[in-house]
Amino acid sequence: xxxxxxxxxxxxxxxxxxxxxxxxxxxxxxxxxxxxxxxxxxxxxxxxxxxxxxxxxxxxxxxxxxxxxxxxxxxxxxxxxxxxxxxxxxxxxxxxxxxxxxxxxxxxxxxxxxxxxxxxxxxxxxxxxxxxxxxxxxxxxxxxxxxxxxxxxxxxxxxxxxxxxxxxxxxxxxxxxxxxxxxxxxxxxxxxxxxxxxxxxxxxxxxxxxxxxxxxxxxxxxxxxxxxxxxxxxxxxxxxxxxxxxxxxxxxxxxxxxxxxxxxxxxxxxxxxxxxxxxxxxxxxxxxxxxxxxxxxxxxxxxxxxxxxxxxxxxxxxxxxxxxxxxxxxxxxxxxxxxxxxxxxxxxxxxxxxxxxxxxxxxxxxxxxxxxxxxxxxxxxxxxxxx
Amino acid sequence: xxxxxxxxxxxxxxxxxxxxxxxxxxxxxxxxxxxxxxxxxxxxxxxxxxxxxxxxxxxxxxxxxxxxxxxxxxxxxxxxxxxxxxxxxxxxxxxxxxxxxxxxxxxxxxxxxxxxxxxxxxxxxxxxxxxxxxxxxxxxxxxxxxxxxxxxxxxxxxxxxxxxxxxxxxxxxxxxxxxxxxxxxxxxxxxxxxxxxxxxxxxxxxxxxxxxxxxxxxxxxxxxxxxxxxxxxxxxxxxxxxxxxxxxxxxxxxxxxxxxxxxxxxxxxxxxxxxxxxxxxxxxxxxxxxxxxxxxxxxxxxxxxxxxxxxxxxxxxxxxxxxxxxxxxxxxxxxxxxxxxxxxxxxxxxxxxxxxxxxxxxxxxxxxxxxxxxxxxxxxxxxxxxxxxxxxxxxxxxxxxxxxxxxxxxxxxxxxxxxxxxxxxxxxx
Numbered sequence: 001x002x003x004x005x006x007x008x009x010x011x012x013x014x015x016x017x018x019x020x021x022x023x024x025x026x027x028x029x030x031x032x033x034x035x036x037x038x039x040x041x042x043x044x045x046x047x048x049x050x051x052x053x054x055x056x057x058x059x060x061x062x063x064x065x066x067x068x069x070x071x072x073x074x075x076x077x078x079x080x081x082x083x084x085x086x087x088x089x090x091x092x093x094x095x096x097x098x099x100x101x102x103x104x105x106x107x108x109x110x111x112x113x114x115x116x117x118x119x120x121x122x123x124x125x126x127x128x129x130x131x132x133x134x135x136x137x138x139x140x141x142x143x144x145x146x147x148x149x150x151x152x153x154x155x156x157x158x159x160x161x162x163x164x165x166x167x168x169x170x171x172x173x174x175x176x177x178x179x180x181x182x183x184x185x186x187x188x189x190x191x192x193x194x195x196x197x198x199x200x201x202x203x204x205x206x207x208x209x210x211x212x213x214x215x216x217x218x219x220x221x222x223x224x225x226x227x228x229x230x231x232x233x234x235x236x237x238x239x240x241x242x243x244x245x246x247x248x249x250x251x252x253x254x255x256x257x258x259x260x261x262x263x264x265x266x267x268x269x270x271x272x273x274x275x276x277x278x279x280x281x282x283x284x285x286x287x288x289x290x291x292x293x294x295x296x297x298x299x300x301x302x303x304x305x306x307x308x309x310x311x312x313x314x315x316x317x318x319x320x321x322x323x324x325x326x327x328x329x330x331x332x333x334x335x336x337x338x339x340x341x342x343x344x345x346x347x348x349x350x351x352x353x354x355x356x357x358x359x360x361x362x363x364x365x366x367x368x369x370x371x372x373x374x375x376x377x378x379x380x381x382x383x384x385x386x387x
Numbered sequence: 388x389x390x391x392x393x394x395x396x397x398x399x400x401x402x403x404x405x406x407x408x409x410x411x412x413x414x415x416x417x418x419x420x421x422x423x424x425x426x427x428x429x430x431x432x433x434x435x436x437x438x439x440x441x442x443x444x445x446x447x448x449x450x451x452x453x454x455x456x457x458x459x460x461x462x463x464x465x466x467x468x469x470x471x472x473x474x475x476x477x478x479x480x481x482x483x484x485x486x487x488x489x490x491x492x493x494x495x496x497x498x499x500x501x502x503x504x505x506x507x508x509x510x511x512x513x514x515x516x517x518x519x520x521x522x523x524x525x526x527x528x529x530x531x532x533x534x535x536x537x538x539x540x541x542x543x544x545x546x547x548x549x550x551x552x553x554x555x556x557x558x559x560x561x562x563x564x565x566x567x568x569x570x571x572x573x574x575x576x577x578x579x580x581x582x583x584x585x586x587x588x589x590x591x592x593x594x595x596x597x598x599x600x601x602x603x604x605x606x607x608x609x610x611x612x613x614x615x616x617x618x619x620x621x622x623x624x625x626x627x628x629x630x631x632x633x634x635x636x637x638x639x640x641x642x643x644x645x646x647x648x649x650x651x652x653x654x655x656x657x658x659x660x661x662x663x664x665x666x667x668x669x670x671x672x673x674x675x676x677x678x679x680x681x682x683x684x685x686x687x688x689x690x691x692x693x694x695x696x697x698x699x700x701x702x703x704x705x706x707x708x709x710x711x712x713x714x715x716x717x718x719x720x721x722x723x724x725x726x727x728x729x730x731x732x733x734x735x736x737x738x739x740x741x742x743x744x745x746x747x748x749x750x751x752x753x754x755x756x757x758x759x760x761x762x763x764x765x766x767x768x769x770x771x772x773x774x775x776x777x778x779x780x781x782x783x784x785x786x787x788x789x790x791x792x793x794x795x796x797x798x799x800x801x802x803x804x805x806x807x808x809x810x811x812x813x814x815x816x
Binding site for chain 1: 444474477478504505506507508510512513514515516517617645646647648649650668670673674677680793794795796
């Protein structure tokens with residue numbers, strides 16, 4: 001079987017609700033996304049739910065190759081981008097290609113990807129994550145109640161700008177999840193907004209009231225000394241890693257005991273790269289947690305990792321033009337039996353939403369907020385619906 | 388055909404937050420004394436290198452090369468120039484449109500911060516880092532031009548005289564060509580040289596000797612440097628370097644292991660006499676933290692590709708705090724020489740070429756082995772627009788495209804010496 005071509009199709013849509021964090025408390029409900037399709041001479045197509053224009057610069061490495069050699073092709077791409085490094089858009093393109101190749105490999109085997117990856121069963125534990133700093137208290141209650149309805153017993157609240165509000169909202173999340181268990185797994189996430197000592201003060205204060213499972217990104221992604229300091233200064237685990245590119249970025253974090261729960265998604269250089277990080281963490285006795293994604297497709301890999309703890313489920317309505325073959329029940333993501341990632345495109349809907357570039361309505365979210373790492377700038381009147 | 392890509396927006400595209408948070412988000416200045424950025428032009432060009440270049444990852448070498456001319460325009464007709472960001476053209480335009488247009492280019496460090504914060508989630512590395520670098524360089528050029536002074540003065544340099552070494556990127560050169568290159572450079576007064584090594588130990592030892600002999604024209608005791616471009620594993624590096632050190636006093640060994648392998652690099656530094664020099668493929672100050680904390684590198688490589696001149700100076704200052712000397716890498720027209728006088732722990736700068744480029748002229752001259760930035764305002768780089776039009780291309784040909792230096796098979800595992808085909812290609816260039 002041979003790779004013959006690729007297509008990238010971009011689309012813009014409105015989610016069911018906005019998402020926001022300490023850097024973007026106002027939130028954003030528009031989303032711009034893309035698919036990468038990799039075609040073969042046997043008519044089977046591999047899909048990645050996120051593409052990148054930079055694929056154009058790498059495709060010559062793939063053309064004519066057998067897509068089943070996905071790990072070898074991953075290495076070929078890595079070596080090609082050697083000098084400039086596996087970062088930014090180069091990384092995004094390799095990640096997208098790798099996901100589409102794994103989809104192809106599993107489809108050629110006529111089996112779901114979790115099986116190709118060697119998982120014993122197609123499921124992994126889930127936790128609820130509202131990306132909810134922009135939500136009202138009522139909407140937080142609704143979200144975590146809906147998640148408790150499907151058995152989810154852990155939640156992660158976006159925090160960092162207003163201690164009083166954070167405590168109140170943790171209460172709401174806790175209460176919703178207590179319908180599932182007496183002691184829900186409570187996590188908080190400040191998205192690199194604090195300095196290490198700010199984090200220690202802030203988290204320690206929260207820990208006077210709550211048993212936190214983890215504090216996520218309490219300092220900058222690369223600040224392994226600071227992250228280790230936070231880990232030693234609080235009771236909760238430090239979770240970090242979602243914003244870094246590959247195993248080489250995880251190396252200082254893991255080797256210096258800066259991370260207690262290793263987080264990654266397809267951005268850790270695809271399924272191949274993410275699996276390497278998972279195994280590296282396993283050697284250090286560290287649990288890993290899969291980052292959220294459209295259609296929860298990375299659950300295929302999570303199911304096959306020996307040290308996977310729980311995967312982030314956001315479910316803001318990000319799948320307007322494809323269906324996916326998994327559902328949440330009893331607190332687990334259950335993957336189905338459809339071949340590959342189990343993603344099927346709704347062509348009519350995609351055609352309706354398709355566009356070359358973002359419209360004026362789309363503001364690329366998640367710039368860094370003023371004051372980050374220095375002093376806290378609380379939400380101003382009108383910025384959030386809860387103050 | 389005009390191949391320049393132009394962005395010109397008079398009204399900056401900014402998010403429209405509620406009025407009461409406007410102060411937090413930051414708006415273009417409104418006082419009367421403002422110079423304003425109006426847009427950016429970029430032009431891709433292709434030209435011949437002065438000689439064929441290559442390293443352990445590309446022993447066959449290349450003679451064609453691509454480049455990008457970035458011109459940031461202002462409402463006062465002054466233009467800021469950068470020769471950087473070939474792969475990041477789209478990112479340069481979108482960042483300039485979204486963050487810079489309407490602002491005063493003289494507030495370059497604040498604009499650097501705005502760009503870095505804007506791309507927070509995805510990170511300021513990779514292509515986005517290249518784009519920030521290119522724009523930051525052009526802003527510094529503008530700032531110095533606005534003050535009608537050379538950039539080294541704007542940066543606070545006191546003595547425009549910069550220690551330098553010759554660097555042939557010379558893996559594809561034959562022994563004779565190698566001798567000729569370093570003899571020529573010694574003729575210009577260069578007293579140090581850096582050889583690309585890694586694939587063939589016997590050849591490397593022979594060629595270090597050739598380089599030394601050529602440089603003896605300029606000094607009795609040439610500074611000898613070697614560079615393996617991440618081709619070795621740490622223990623391979625230790626074996627190779629120790630064997631070379633039986634014959635030569637090496638000042639540094641560059642990139643003897645992977646860029647991120649801070650433990651491996653330290654191990655090498657602990658086991659060889661030469662300094663470990665590393666960092667040129669890192670992107671940001673954050674990337675250097677493991678090096679600093681673990682004493683992984685003894686000489687820190689800094690360049691304007693590390694989020695611009697602003698980022699480069701931050702890394703240099705951090706190195707200073709750790710008592711580590713800084714070396715500046717090769718740069719278009721050797722413009723890095725403007726940074727050197729402002730770096731307290733500056734050691735030496737890499738020079739690949741002393742000949743002129745068809746596309747631009749530089750005000751950095753070579754004076755008996757030293758680089759001397761002149762008195763022309765800004766970077767002192769002047770684009771020859773006619774030549775640029777002649778060399779402009781819509782798309783780079785594969786032989787000069789970005790990312791030419793893929794990683795060579797065997798890297799970190801076993802050496803794969805140049806094949807007969809590669810040697811033949813190198814000879815033919």
